[in-house]
Amino acid sequence: TVLHQSTADENAVAHFTARIEQVWPALALAYSELGIEPTVIDRAGWRYGNTGFIVPRRIQGRPIANYFNCGSGISGQLVDLGRVYANVTTTLTANPDGSTSGVTHISASVRSNDGSSTSAVNCGSTGAIEGYIHSATEKHSTGH
Numbered sequence: 802t803v804l805h806q807s808t809a810d811e812n813a814v815a816h817f818t819a820r821i822e823q824v825w826p827a828l829a830l831a832y833s834e835l836g837i838e839p840t841v842i843d844r845a846g847w848r849y850g851n852t853g854f855i856v857p858r859r860i861q862g863r864p865i866a867n868y869f870n871c872g873s874g875i876s877g878q879l880v881d882l883g884r885v886y887a888n889v890t891t892t893l894t895a896n897p898d899g900s901t902s903g904v905t906h907i908s909a910s911v912r913s914n915d916g917s918s919t920s921a922v923n924c925g926s927t928g929a930i931e932g933y934i935h936s937a938t939e940k941h942s943t944g945h
Contacts, residue, residue: 813904813905813907813931813932813935814902814903814904815902815903815904815905815934815935815938815939816896816900816901816902817901817902817903817935817938817939817943818900818939818942819900819901819942819943820895820899820900820901821893821894821895821901823942823943824893824903824942825844825847825849825893826941826942827937827938827939827940827941827942828849828891828893828903828934828938829842830937830941831933831934831937831938831941832850832851832891832934834933835860835861835930835933835934836857836861837850837851837889838851839851840854841890846892847892847893847894847895848891848892848893849890849891849893850888850889850890850891850905851887851888851889851890852888853888854886854887854888854889855884855885855886856884856885856886856887856909863929865880865881865885866880866881867927867929868926868927868929868930869887869909869911869924869926869927870924870926870927871883871885871909871910871911871922871923871924872922872924879911879922879924882911882913883911883912883913884911884912885909885910885911885924886911886912886921887908887909887924888907888909889905889906889907890905891903891904891905891934892904892906903934903935903938905930905931905935907926907930907931908923909923909924909925910923910924911924
C-alpha cells in the first residue's frame with residue numbers, strides 16, 4: 802500500500818482592523834461556529850483553540866476532505882477511511898497601530914478505522930478552516 806503524506810505544519814497569518822480586546826471574543830465565536838470547542842483559552846497569551854480536536858465527518862455541512870488532505874491509498878482518500886485528530890490554535894498579537902495580527906496553526910493526522918495497527922498518517926490543511934476563522938473573526942470584531 803502506498804501512502805502519500807502531506808505536511809502537518811500549516812500556518813496562516815491574518816490581519817484584523819479591530820483592537821485585540823474586540824478580536825478575542827470574535828475569535829471565540831468563529832471557533833464556535835465551526836464546532837471547535839476550546840481546550841486552550843489563554844487570554845494572557847492571547848492563544849485560543851483545541852489541541853485535541855476529534856474532527857467530525859462534516860464541518861458546517863461540508864465533508865471533512867474540504868478541510869484536510871491526508872493522501873490516498875488503494876481504498877481511496879485516507880481522510881475518508883479513518884478518524885482525523887487535529888490541533889487548531891490561533892495566537893493573537895496587538896499591533897502598535899491598534900490593529901491585531903493572528904496566526905492560526907493547524908496540524909492533523911488520520912488513523913485508520915479498519916482496526917489495523919498502522920500508525921497515523923499526517924494530514925495537511927486545505928486552508929479552509931484558517932480562512933473561515935479569519936473572515937468570521939474580522940466580521941464579528943468589526944460588524945462588517
